[in-house]
Amino acid sequence: MKAKRQILSLLLVLLMVWQGFSYANAETGTSGGTTVVASGSTGTGTEASAASSSTISGAGTGSTSGKAIENALSDVKLFVDGKALKEGSSFANYQSMQFKATIKAQGLNIQEGDYISIQLPKELKSSDLSFNIPGDDRKILAKGEYNQATKEMRIVFTKDAEHYSGTDGSVFFNTEIDKEVVKENTKTPLELKVNGKTVINHNVDYQIIGKENPVSFWKSRDRKLVELVDQDGNTHYLIHYTVSLDARNIKKVQGATDYENVVFTDTLQSDALSYFDVKHHFTDVNLKQSDIDTYAPVLRTGIWRSGQWQNGVWVSAPNDTDENRGPFWSLRDKQNYTAESSKDFFTPNYSADGRSFTYTIGKLNPDDGFFFSYYVEINEAFKNGTIYKNQAKLTGDGIVSREQIRDFEVSEAGGFLNGKTFNLQVKKVGDDGEALQGAKFTLVNPKTKYTKTIVTDENGIAKLENVFKADYVLTEVEAPEGYELDSTPRTISKEDFENSIAKGATVEVEMLNKKKEVVAKATNLSVKKEWVLDPALATNKPEKVVVSVLKNGVKDENLTVELSAANGWKASFSNLPKQDANGKEIVYTVSEEEVAGFKAAISGSEKTGFTISNYNGSRVVIPVTKIWQGKGPHPDHLNVQLFANGEKVATYTLNKANGWQHSFDMPKLDAKGKEIRYTVTEDSVASYTATTQSNPATGYVNVFVNKKNDNTPNPNNGGGGRNGGGGNGGGNSPSPSPSQPNPRGGDVLNANRTPAGNPDVITADGAVLGAERNAQQNTEPGAVLGAERGQTKTGDSSAMLLYFALFSLTGLGFATALVYGKKKKTVKR
Numbered sequence: 001m002k003a004k005r006q007i008l009s010l011l012l013v014l015l016m017v018w019q020g021f022s023y024a025n026a027e028t029g030t031s032g033g034t035t036v037v038a039s040g041s042t043g044t045g046t047e048a049s050a051a052s053s054s055t056i057s058g059a060g061t062g063s064t065s066g067k068a069i070e071n072a073l074s075d076v077k078l079f080v081d082g083k084a085l086k087e088g089s090s091f092a093n094y095q096s097m098q099f100k101a102t103i104k105a106q107g108l109n110i111q112e113g114d115y116i117s118i119q120l121p122k123e124l125k126s127s128d129l130s131f132n133i134p135g136d137d138r139k140i141l142a143k144g145e146y147n148q149a150t151k152e153m154r155i156v157f158t159k160d161a162e163h164y165s166g167t168d169g170s171v172f173f174n175t176e177i178d179k180e181v182v183k184e185n186t187k188t189p190l191e192l193k194v195n196g197k198t199v200i201n202h203n204v205d206y207q208i209i210g211k212e213n214p215v216s217f218w219k220s221r222d223r224k225l226v227e228l229v230d231q232d233g234n235t236h237y238l239i240h241y242t243v244s245l246d247a248r249n250i251k252k253v254q255g256a257t258d259y260e261n262v263v264f265t266d267t268l269q270s271d272a273l274s275y276f277d278v279k280h281h282f283t284d285v286n287l288k289q290s291d292i293d294t295y296a297p298v299l300r301t302g303i304w305r306s307g308q309w310q311n312g313v314w315v316s317a318p319n320d321t322d323e324n325r326g327p328f329w330s331l332r333d334k335q336n337y338t339a340e341s342s343k344d345f346f347t348p349n350y351s352a353d354g355r356s357f358t359y360t361i362g363k364l365n366p367d368d369g370f371f372f373s374y375y376v377e378i379n380e381a382f383k384n385g386t387i388y389k390n391q392a393k394l395t396g397d398g399i400v401s402r403e404q405i406r407d408f409e410v411s412e413a414g415g416f417l418n419g420k421t422f423n424l425q426v427k428k429v430g431d432d433g434e435a436l437q438g439a440k441f442t443l444v445n446p447k448t449k450y451t452k453t454i455v456t457d458e459n460g461i462a463k464l465e466n467v468f469k470a471d472y473v474l475t476e477v478e479a480p481e482g483y484e485l486d487s488t489p490r491t492i493s494k495e496d497f498e499n500s501i502a503k504g505a506t507v508e509v510e511m512l513n514k515k516k517e518v519v520a521k522a523t524n525l526s527v528k529k530e531w532v533l534d535p536a537l538a539t540n541k542p543e544k545v546v547v548s549v550l551k552n553g554v555k556d557e558n559l560t561v562e563l564s565a566a567n568g569w570k571a572s573f574s575n576l577p578k579q580d581a582n583g584k585e586i587v588y589t590v591s592e593e594e595v596a597g598f599k600a601a602i603s604g605s606e607k608t609g610f611t612i613s614n615y616n617g618s619r620v621v622i623p624v625t626k627i628w629q630g631k632g633p634h635p636d637h638l639n640v641q642l643f644a645n646g647e648k649v650a651t652y653t654l655n656k657a658n659g660w661q662h663s664f665d666m667p668k669l670d671a672k673g674k675e676i677r678y679t680v681t682e683d684s685v686a687s688y689t690a691t692t693q694s695n696p697a698t699g700y701v702n703v704f705v706n707k708k709n710d711n712t713p714n715p716n717n718g719g720g721g722r723n724g725g726g727g728n729g730g731g732n733s734p735s736p737s738p739s740q741p742n743p744r745g746g747d748v749l750n751a752n753r754t755p756a757g758n759p760d761v762i763t764a765d766g767a768v769l770g771a772e773r774n775a776q777q778n779t780e781p782g783a784v785l786g787a788e789r790g791q792t793k794t795g796d797s798s799a800m801l802l803y804f805a806l807f808s809l810t811g812l813g814f815a816t817a818l819v820y821g822k823k824k825k826t827v828k829r
Helices: 002-028 289-294 494-503 800-828
Strands: 073-080 090-092 097-103 115-119 124-126 130-134 140-147 152-157 169-177 186-194 197-207 217-221 226-229 235-246 260-268 273-276 298-310 313-316 328-332 342-345 356-362 369-378 387-397 402-409 414-417 422-429 440-445 450-455 461-467 472-478 490-492 506-512 522-532 544-551 554-564 570-577 588-592 599-605 609-615 619-629 637-644 647-655 661-667 678-682 688-695 700-708
Touching (some): 073 186, 073 197, 130 169, 217 387, 235 402, 328 369, 494 506, 522 544, 522 554, 522 661, 554 570, 588 599, 588 609, 599 700, 609 619, 647 661
Parallel strands (some): 090 197, 130 414, 422 506, 619 700
Antiparallel strands (some): 073 097, 169 414, 217 235, 226 235, 260 356, 260 387, 298 342, 387 402, 440 450, 440 472, 472 490, 544 554, 544 588, 599 609, 637 647, 637 678
């Protein structure tokens, strides 16, 4: 019995230990939450999924299975800021160095678990711990895994690579200086090995920059793309931009003491970018509320202070002078430097085309500090190395305008084999199947507002390459000349792109345009002849002159007439077609055959009639014509001025009564016998665009054409900022005017910044400000908003009560057994 009791006690102890272990495992054994930083494929052109963190059997860097595959990597290179590393190159701790190589799998007798070993030198480390290399069908053909202890990056092939027969691909990942090894500036060889063989060996100047530059006006971006999956399963690739502003260090206009009407403007310079802002309904994407807030535009305000982190607490320097300032800068509360700066969402005032936004700061106090944070989305199938541009601008009274253009180069870890991208091809044909050139289309992603315009070529083809897989709307906005517009929107879905893989990953759309029915429109025109004769000459008028009608500047031999005294030197043409065979408008003018001894001056228009003045000798005729274009009423009169050698000598009022035309009869020479240079101007008219047409060959000169501008109201756009937005009203009719002759809070900057120096000197793009901070610093309080976000606990504690009950029951049983045993021993004694 004693032995049985002991066995029972032992079993109860084991049960108690097992329950405790199960409980602990339930709390700590679950995986972390999904990271928002992409680490995987970027080159396939498909909608990539988040990189898997799982490993294949025997494929870990610590695994001894599999064999090293020789000749699988070629063209191995290292790049710093897009430039290939070479002998004597410099590499700073705020920069990133990228490994790039061509990878092949075909014909190498690869088995699952085989690998390529890439050994980094001790001076470098990789922040990319794992990534995938997929093929066209999105199957994972290899995985990249980094061993932080040995600094080996191992590319391990999967089962799907064993029978791969496609073309070569690429592999790439990022490295940086290991500051635990390189603590000061040093020059030493950088030796990179593949499968134990040296492939790169260059002397490199490693530079350790210890102090960040003071903040001025600086635009930055995170190095990594953000990969965000919405609630509909769509993947969005985002660039995180930040803009820092310290009023103490921006350039001011000399003598200025107040800084008013300060405005921050941001402009997307790459067509593939669009702003990502679901919170303010600019982007129509289905996100959970936490993601809506995470990726919304954020503004922090306070004062920039120098200092450093000590045991997780920000400690400001005594002051921010060069002698006493700390190595880092952080935006702090103005009243309490130990506290983070205030944070709030801000509302960008987006432009009508969505390509820019403004934020009105208004009055800028001398020590004001700002930190803007916002996201933009890439709307095309990008590849590693693709560069996107964005611009920030600061303007205002009392400050010197400043622009910052910031490049973002896609530099993600990953790769692809035989990678393809999606294309869209639109073919435009006519009724008889003929190719139509000049059809213009817009391709719009209605969720992100990304818009791309394409035009058909001489073969009737409009092609767009590297299209990101998404739902689009294709609309014809301009038809080929002579054809009817088909503005019916056409939907191109993600499924269309999936189904196009068998056709070379190109979605093909054919669209028909019908010819316009040309409606016969007619016009009439008249022409008259006037003679301006020099009385000092005995020249006689000819008996007749031949006048021709020009259609769009070209003489029509079938439209000529003889003017003479018999018809009063007048003629007219009736029922002239206003459109050609393609429906294009015909513009009519006139000319005359040269008359010996005379020169011609033509005024007037098709609508008001033409006047041809012939002059000779010491006289000169200067014609002037006014043509109004655009719908609606026009001014009922307009003054024109005649200048002789720059001095006004005459003014004439053009109106409907005189056919909006006039001819100035003036002397050819001045009192000294020198030829006078005449010029004509007109009063300027608000809300009109003025142009001048002249054809000296025919004498049809000084033709002033005023086209009414579109009456586009100025929207009363509000906007974020300390000064409110506003709009203009009004509806005044145009009035001519005389003219003259025409002769974040607590954020330690993890941004692009240069080493300490002049804060107003803009350095070359790619110089990273403050990026030398290690990951530990970024995770301390006050780190850059959204950078290296932590993982979310996913442990399930729903069974905690059950575990506690079982544990208690086990303990009670064990105690009962012990007490019972002790009583039995007592009885025996």
